[in-house]
Amino acid sequence: MQQMTDWNALDDETFRQEVRTFFQQNYPEALRYPKTRLRWAEIKDWYLTLSKKGWLAPAWPVEYGGMGLSPTKLMIFMEETERHGVGRAPDMGITMVGPLLIQHGSQAQKAYYLPKILSGEHIWCQGYSEPNSGSDLASLRTEAVLDNDHFIVNGQKTWTTLAQDATHIFLLVRTDKSAKKQEGISFLLADMNTPGIERRPIRNLAGHEEFCECFFRDVRVPKDNIVGELNRGWTIAKALLGFERIFLGSPKQSQYAMARLEELIVQRGLGADAAFMDAYARLKLDLLDHMALYERFADQVRRGETLGPDVSMLKIIGTENYQRIAQLMVEAAGCAGGLVGDVELDGERFDWLTSYYNSRPATIYGGANEIQRNILATQVLGLKS
Amino acid sequence: MTGRMESLDSDEKARSEQLRLLADSVAAFAAGRLPLARARRLRRALPEFEPAMMAELAGQGWTGLLIDEACGGLSLGFAEAAAVVEGLAAQLAPEPYVPVAVLAVRLLQAAAPGARRNALLAGIADGSLVPACAGQETAGDPDPERPALRARRAAGGWLLDGEARYVRPGSGASLYLLLARSEEGWALFEAPAAGLELGMEPQADGTALARLRARGLRADEALPISAEAIAAAFDQALVMNAVELLALSRRMRALTLDYTRTRVQFGKPIGSFQALQHRQVDLLIAEELTAAAVREAIGALDTGAAAARRASLACRAKIRAAETALHTAREAIQMHGGIGVTDEYDLGLYVNRTLALAPWLGNARLHRRRWLQLNPPTLDRAG
Numbered sequence: 166m167q168q169m170t171d172w173n174a175l176d177d178e179t180f181r182q183e184v185r186t187f188f189q190q191n192y193p194e195a196l197r198y199p200k201t202r203l204r205w206a207e208i209k210d211w212y213l214t215l216s217k218k219g220w221l222a223p224a225w226p227v228e229y230g231g232m233g234l235s236p237t238k239l240m241i242f243m244e245e246t247e248r249h250g251v252g253r254a255p256d257m258g259i260t261m262v263g264p265l266l267i268q269h270g271s272q273a274q275k276a277y278y279l280p281k282i283l284s285g286e287h288i289w290c291q292g293y294s295e296p297n298s299g300s301d302l303a304s305l306r307t308e309a310v311l312d313n314d315h316f317i318v319n320g321q322k323t324w325t326t327l328a329q330d331a332t333h334i335f336l337l338v339r340t341d342k343s344a345k346k347q348e349g350i351s352f353l354l355a356d357m358n359t360p361g362i363e364r365r366p367i368r369n370l371a372g373h374e375e376f377c378e379c380f381f382r383d384v385r386v387p388k389d390n391i392v393g394e395l396n397r398g399w400t401i402a403k404a405l406l407g408f409e410r411i412f413l414g415s416p417k418q419s420q421y422a423m424a425r426l427e428e429l430i431v432q433r434g435l436g437a438d439a440a441f442m443d444a445y446a447r448l449k450l451d452l453l454d455h456m457a458l459y460e461r462f463a464d465q466v467r468r469g470e471t472l473g474p475d476v477s478m479l480k481i482i483g484t485e486n487y488q489r490i491a492q493l494m495v496e497a498a499g500c501a502g503g504l505v506g507d508v509e510l511d512g513e514r515f516d517w518l519t520s521y522y523n524s525r526p527a528t529i530y531g532g533a534n535e536i537q538r539n540i541l542a543t544q545v546l547g548l549k550s
Numbered sequence: 551m552t553g554r555m556e557s558l559d560s561d562e563k564a565r566s567e568q569l570r571l572l573a574d575s576v577a578a579f580a581a582g583r584l585p586l587a588r589a590r591r592l593r594r595a596l597p598e599f600e601p602a603m604m605a606e607l608a609g610q611g612w613t614g615l616l617i618d619e620a621c622g623g624l625s626l627g628f629a630e631a632a633a634v635v636e637g638l639a640a641q642l643a644p645e646p647y648v649p650v651a652v653l654a655v656r657l658l659q660a661a662a663p664g665a666r667r668n669a670l671l672a673g674i675a676d677g678s679l680v681p682a683c684a685g686q687e688t689a690g691d692p693d694p695e696r697p698a699l700r701a702r703r704a705a706g707g708w709l710l711d712g713e714a715r716y717v718r719p720g721s722g723a724s725l726y727l728l729l730a731r732s733e734e735g736w737a738l739f740e741a742p743a744a745g746l747e748l749g750m751e752p753q754a755d756g757t758a759l760a761r762l763r764a765r766g767l768r769a770d771e772a773l774p775i776s777a778e779a780i781a782a783a784f785d786q787a788l789v790m791n792a793v794e795l796l797a798l799s800r801r802m803r804a805l806t807l808d809y810t811r812t813r814v815q816f817g818k819p820i821g822s823f824q825a826l827q828h829r830q831v832d833l834l835i836a837e838e839l840t841a842a843a844v845r846e847a848i849g850a851l852d853t854g855a856a857a858a859r860r861a862s863l864a865c866r867a868k869i870r871a872a873e874t875a876l877h878t879a880r881e882a883i884q885m886h887g888g889i890g891v892t893d894e895y896d897l898g899l900y901v902n903r904t905l906a907l908a909p910w911l912g913n914a915r916l917h918r919r920r921w922l923q924l925n926p927p928t929l930d931r932a933g
Contacts, residue, residue, distance in 0.1 A: 427927035436926065443915075446922045454870055457842035478835050541834060542827035546807060549822050 173235045181241050187218065188249040198250035198421060200519045202375050205288060205330035208254045212285050215254075221283055222259050224409070229267055229275070230283045236408055237467040247417040255327050258282035258289035260409065262335055265352070269393040269401050278354070290331035290357075292322040292379060293402075299324075300536050302337070303346045303399060307381060309338035309353060311388065316340075316353060318361075318384040324530070328364045328377035331357055341396050352398035354390040361385070371505075371522035408466045413531050414479020416456045422490045422520050423452055429497045432513045441497070448490050455482045474544035477537040484527040484534060491517070491524040565629070572630055576637030579610065586896050589642035593756025597722025599645040601680065607638075608677025613651045618659075621668050622675035628786065628851040632793045632844075639797035642899055644757055646682070646719040648794065650674060653787040654681045654727055660779030661738050667773055670727075670740070680722060684714035684762055685729030688912035689784035689864065690920055692729070692736060692777055699730035699764060701739060701772065708732070710739055710767040716910070720750050720758025728764065729780065736780060737772035754905035778857060785864035788911050789847045792864075792871035795907055796840050799875045802882040802900045803833045809886055826885055833881055836874040843870040858924055865921040872908040879904045 172180060191214055196203065205212075215221040223242045225231020234242060263282055266275050281287040298305040307320025318338060328334065334355050341349030355362070361384035366374035393401045426445070435441050462476055494517035495502045498510065507514045528534045542548045583606065592598065607613050612634045617623020624630075631652060638647050655674055661667050673679030685699045686692055699712035710730050717726075726741045745767050750758040807830060810821030820826055847867035850860055879901040883890035890897055908914070 428929055430927045431929055442922060443918065445927065446918045449925070449927075450866055450869060450918070450921065451839075453866060454839040454843045457846045458839055461842055461845070475838075478838055481831075482835060482839065535828070538828045538831045539824070541831040542824075546827070546830055546834065548807075548811065548827050548830070549819070550824070550827075 172232055172238055177237065177241060180238055181245060184242055184245040185249070187220070188245060188251055191218075192249060192251050196252050199252040200516060201371070201373050201523070202327065203252040203254070204327070205255055208252055209285070211252070212254045216283055216285055222263060225259075225263055225267065229263070229279050231263075236469060240463055240466060243412060243415075247415065250421075255288045255290070255330055257291050257326075257331075257335070258287060258333075261291060262289050262333075262354075265335075265392060265401065268404075269352075271389070273389070274354075274392065287333050288331045289333050289335060290325050290328045290377075292325055292334045292336035292355075294324045295321060296323050296378075300533050303350065305337055305339060305350065307336065307338050308342070309336075309340050309351060309386070311340075312385075314388050315385040316388060316391070318353070318355070318381045318386055320381050322379040322381070323367070323376070325364070325377045325379050326375060328357070328379055329366060329374070333357055334362075334379065335392075337398050337402060340398075344396060347399040349396055350398040350402075351395055352392040352401055353386055354392060355384065355386045359384050359386065369522070370525070371519060408472050410472055410476050411459075411462050411466055411479065414459060414462070414476060414483045416452060416459050416483055416486075418523075418527075419452050419455065419483060419487045419490055422487060422494065422524070423449065425515065425517075425520065426490055426494050426497060428513070429494060429510075429515055429517070432511050432515075433497060433499075435497060444493060444496075448486065448493060451482075451486045451489070455479070455486055458482065474540050477532075477540045477545075480531060481534050481537050481541075484524070487527055488524040491520040495521055569629055569633055573633040573637065575610075576612075576634050580637045580641040580643070584638070584641035584643050586642060586899065589644065589899055590896075592644050594752070595644075595756075598720055598757040599643075599722055601722065603643070603645050604650075604680055605677035607634075607645060607647065607651075608675065613647070613677055614675030615651065616655050616659075617671050617675045621671040623671070628789065628848050631790060632848055635790050635793045636797040639794035639903075640801055642755075642903055644755075646680065648787055648790045649682060649718040650680055652790045653783060654683050656783035656786050657683060657727065657729070657738060657775065657780065658773070660783060661773035661775045664773070666740070666771055678724075680719065680724045681727045682717050682719055682723035682725075682760060683727045683729060684717040684760070685712075686780065686784065687714075687716050688916060689781075689788040689868070690861070690912070691781045692731070694731060694736075694777070697731035697736075699728050701730040701732040701737065701769070703732070704768070706770075708739060708769045708772055710741070710764040710769055713761070713763045715751075715759065715761045717760040717762060718757075718910070720753070720760045723760070726762065728767075728769070729775075732772070734772075735774060736777055737774045739769040739772060741767055741769060755899070755902040755907075757906060781857065782860065784911060785860055786851055788864045788868050788917075789844065789851055791907060791911055792840075792844050792847065792867040795868075795871035795875040795904065796837070796844055798900050798904050798907070799833075799837050799840060799871070799878045802875075802878045802897060802904070803830070803837060805897050805900070806830065806833070806882045806885050813887075820885075829881055829885065833874075833878050836870075836877060840867075840870045840874045843867045862921060862924050865917040865924070868912070869914045869917050869921065872914040875904045876908050 192211060220232060222231035223234045224239055227233035263279060266278055293302060295305050295307060307322060309316035309318045334357055336353045336355060337350050338353050339349050340351040361382045363380040364377045367376045367378060368374055430436060459479055462479060465472060498517050501508055501510055505518050507516050543550060611624050614623030615626045615631050619625045635648060658667055658671050670679060698714045699710055701708045701710050710728060726746060728739045728741050730739055747763040749761040751761055752758050810826055811819055813820050844867045847863040850863045882897055886897055889895050
């Protein structure tokens with residue numbers, strides 16, 4: 166039984182210290198600043214440590230087993246997570262399924278699923294994208310047809326992050342083919358062990374397998390596993406992310422890559438190369454200005470204000486800066502630029518290509534930057550398409 | 551603890567409310583008294599601004615915003631000054647507000663106190679004096695090895711020699727404040743226009759930069775000033791220069807947005823085309839980054855940040871503001887099509903003001919080099 170603490174009653178600095186100390190004392194040193202997404206086998210112990218501490222779901226209300234943090238405290242929690250280089254656990258249950266069920270789930274769904282997310286028994290993955298439905302997600306075709314007490318699901322999902330490690334999947338499925346595309350979609354929960362579900366890892370450019378394709382063939386999902394009303398899945402999925410959208414635009418990954426770039430510059434003595442240093446200065450200034458703009462939005466969150474569509478800016482700035490920094494790392498490596506993994510250069514070890522590979526999909530996932538620009542054009546600038 | 555924080559909060563609220571009121575009154579003044587037709591009419595005028603308008607600005611209290619109350623000013627900060635700077639820049643007022651009410655004021659305030667210094671400050675506050683500062687071309691530390699102007703003691707006063715460029719206002723200054731170096735250090739020397747060889751170099755926006763030469767010019771009094779105080783004054787002016795550039799970016803982007811909403815080609819407003827939408831989004835992003843950098847810099851000025859931090863933030867604000875304004879100007883022209891390069895259309899006034907203000911006190915490239923010297927890459931793992 167965890168102690169019940171009203172975290173929000175602590176002053177910010179005390180809370181920050183408590184979080185920082187806990188991370189320092191409990192997070193495995195070897196897993197700090199992981200270069201790629203950690204697999205369940207690697208991060209499981211940490212997940213359970215957080216679970217025991219009662220810190221797994223910082224944003225959930227206390228009554229559901231979360232920490233119930235205010236936006237300000239949650240920002241601090243996230244800042245400390247990033248600062249210490251705590252790896253991201255399979256968190257779809259915590260960031261997506263939990264908040265969704267708390268808002269739209271039935272009593273039975275909440276009672277069954279939420280504790281199992283918090284105990285680590287259920288690990289969730291997200292079944293949104295399809296081979297022909299990426300940016301145009303609402304065109305999705307995976308179909309669920311009601312047959313007495315079950316939906317029969319047929320179709321294919323893709324880019325399912327770490328589906329290999331998941332026990333459950335939440336799905337957007339088409340339940341009415343005659344309706345306007347956004348209005349015929351429902352939100353469904355499925356056990357990955359249900360017969361007819363097959364997952365196949367996708368190997369990426371770096372040779373890693375973070376994503377899967379998931380195939381659904383006559384998969385029988387209990388009717389009660391629908392969340393919210395039939396054909397209302399799009400609306401609730403869209404409303405899911407509130408102020409947490411700011412985290413998509415965090416400068417942290419750029420800051421981390423920048424620190425590695427600076428090590429390369431110092432180690433290789435690139436400071437004398439004026440053209441290179443001008444390119445470096447541009448990127449560093451881009452990063453500092455991104456941090457300043459991020460703070461403006463963070464202040465908005467701390468004041469409890471709702472984030473507007475303009476927060477999309479942060480994602481564009483952050484991911485594009487990140488890519489440019491990674492590119493410059495490869496350039497800084499010179500003739501060694503094409504070497505993979507930890508490469509010895511002038512007596513130190515560096516890994517620029519992992520940063521390079523990690524930076525590429527950043528402008529694609531979470532709403533491609535082109536989509537973010539569409540959002541800004543229509544919703545902020547008021548331009549019509 | 552909590553009580554103190556609450557009172558800080560309420561102080562902050564009161565200040566931001568005051569700032570809003572000030573910005574509103576500047577905007578109302580600018581809308582009524584500074585139409586764009588006036589800016590258009592005053593291009594290449596002599597002098598390049600209206601002394602009567604400087605007096606009006608003084609009447610509002612704005613030329614004395616940064617000046618101590620003892621000298622007839624309001625003792626306010628850079629956030630307030632920025633509100634005035636932004637309002638005037640948005641309407642392209644040619645009045646040399648930043649060169650006079652910021653740069654000259656901050657240099658004079660840093661000089662050793664005395665009757666003459668106080669009289670000069672009071673003159674700026676009441677609008678009777680419009681001094682132009684000469685002797686340093688860019689923001690940053692003055693170079694003691696190669697000062698533009700040199701001073702030496704002579705019977706009962708000083709003699710000055712040298713040449714200074716890029717001096718604002720280019721015309722209409724009621725006196726010159728020459729920043730010169732003697733064996734005793736840096737000092738400001740007052741010189742009437744009559745004693746100087748003065749030339750004018752016309753700028754893109756219809757104002758000019760003065761170029762002046764002193765040959766054995768006599769000055770009675772030296773107002774000593776430290777190198778650090780000079781650097782601070784120039785950094786403060788640099789941040790206000792960034793505010794001006796931000797205001798110009800905002801106006802050029804707004805003009806472009808309006809234009810692309812109404813201009814119809816292929817049967818649709820051109821703003822419905824994704825190619826133009828994304829370019830305008832990128833301008834919005836650049837503008838918001840600029841606003842964030844400028845806000846941080848103003849905050850540092852108002853809280854008296856240490857020299858290195860102040861200089862770094864001033865550089866950053868100027869770099870971002872200049873690059874954004876120049877980029878916005880080019881994009882605005884392109885998205886307007888042919889009308890964007892005509893003299894008749896107002897966009898051109900903003901483009902030309904941008905071309906004039908972006909290099910003033912040092913362009914983005916120069917300040918990037920300066921910033922890099924202040925912030926060399928290190929092995930700091932905190933990132």
